[in-house]
Amino acid sequence: MILPSLALLGAGSVAHALNVRVLVGSGPQLTVRVPVRPAASGLGGAPLGGASPLPLAAWTVGLSADGARLTLNGQDAGNAALYLPPAPGSVVEIAGKTYRGGVQLRAAAGQVQAINVVDVEDYVRSVVPAEMPTSWPGAALGAQAVIARTYVAAHVNPAAPYDTCATESCQVYPGVGAETPASDAAVAATRAQVVAYGGQPASTYFSADSGGYTASSAEVWGRGLPYLPAQSDPFSAGSPRAHWRLEVGAAKVAEVAARYRVQVGAVQSVVVTRSSPSGRPLEITLSGAAGTARIDGANAGGFIRSLGAAGTRVTLNSAALAAGGPLVVEGSGAGHGVGLSQYGALGLARQGYSHLYVLGFYYPGTSLSTLTGRAAGGAVLAGAGALPQPGTALALRPDGAL
Known part of the structure; x- marks a missing residue:
């Protein structure tokens, strides 16, 4: 499927409030394995889904002689971009690593760029275990999940070709292979939570x-x-x-x-x-x-x-x-x-503090908000509740929610 824009990326309910675009590979040539229905003959085809995983078909993606268009298995694709949108349960393999969601491929500056388009919660599921030991307490992992989600929310930029990268220059994002039950639980327990300041995602260094x-x-x-x-x-x-x-x-x-x-x-x-x-x-x-x-x-x-x-x-x-x-x-x-000290988060968690107190201590004056989607200007947040400091009572909104 060839799309002229990324207009579909903002669609979704609160359950899948935000897809993020992560640059996961770049080079003169990349190998991509994508799910296809048996009758599909190209990089796209019918919408994905169903109870059983679909088979993955391998494609070698390169550049035309002038570098202006993509090639698939040596054949000119006729376009500078190809896009397989994410679907529930879908995965793609890019340069040997498996990622949840879909993929956009671009010809850019003499390189093939592979951009994983993935639900923000699935993105965070991979980042947390790559950045913090998953043997640590849930409160520490929960704090790491919130700041990982906040980081990428702050970098959502519909005007750019992608929102973030997959290396230490951004946040480490290794894909499905990094996920663990402990970090998955922390992500689920903090779903959609972000640290906010002035109604915008904070810089959660x-x-x-x-x-x-x-x-x-x-x-x-x-x-x-x-x-x-x-x-x-x-x-x-x-x-x-x-x-x-x-x-x-x-x-x-x-x-x-x-x-x-x-x-x-x-x-x-x-x-x-x-x-x-x-x-x-x-x-x-x-x-x-x-x-x-x-x-x-x-x-x-x-x-x-x-x-x-x-x-x-x-x-x-x-x-x-x-x-x-x-x-x-x-x-x-x-x-x-x-910002947050990971060993400090561990220390607070071992003293019985929740992830909210960890965040409140390391980002004083911020609030806890909910990530609800993306718009032309970036990520959209809703609600705000003051984050507590260790030794203080938990602060709530007037309606009793965090």
Whole structure:
């Protein structure tokens, strides 16, 4: 079936409120296996469904000689896009991975793009186990499900060819193979829930471990958001990266410094000369035989991460550098530290807090809303209830709902 637009993607009831479009593959050629009825002769055919899974037919999708159109098994398809819409229970296989829903194929910039079109709940079913251990308590998994759903809701853009990607650049989305009963249960228990601020999906950043103090979005990326502050995080404990030590040789320090356009000759000293409220460096001063230079702002944290550090809440000891010894980096936590700390979610869950309290703590001032669909401007939300803080009573809307 060849469609000129994505107009069908917004259709559906609350039970299937939102289909999202995920770029899952790109290359000069892709192998796609799609369900077809025995009588179907192309990539599409009759609507899919029924109690029994349909057989999958394999197609090698490439590009025409001029790169303007797709080819199927070497034959010119006559169009730059092909679309098999999702149907209840349908799956597709793209580049060896199985995904729920349908697929859109596009010729774009000399590549074949494969875009999985999937119900948002099925999308979250794959993301949660890829981002958090499914042996963790349901409250932690539930919080991860809500922020995963919120992330993709915030990125819904009908004007773009796809909404999100399947890698760490967006959210890890491996497909059906990642799903587990525990994460499925967490997704079902939080169905359609999103974190909202000002009536829009919030920016639900997260990292593995805050190291005992979350970072503000302003100090990490230079863009402050009121619900992403630097704050003490007593719940993040027990992480393998709670306390760590790294030794970095002088040659490595010089090589990383050069990436940040710092040339001071043989590096003799590396000192944090200004820190953020969360204890992360905002300015690092490097001294050497050829002078002194500074790395500041978000680049200061980038420099620390480029040295191989797990996180940026660190102290530096460069006493041995001048004598040819290493720079000693000691730190706590892993990741950028903004928003939810996954080990903090684990700590809160183990103390008996629900996923709502986890969200309320890490995104203060936000509310819980319901994702109801998509429109020309993006995702559509309904309702709002204040998220609770640990140690407070659960906040409800006047009608008694969350």
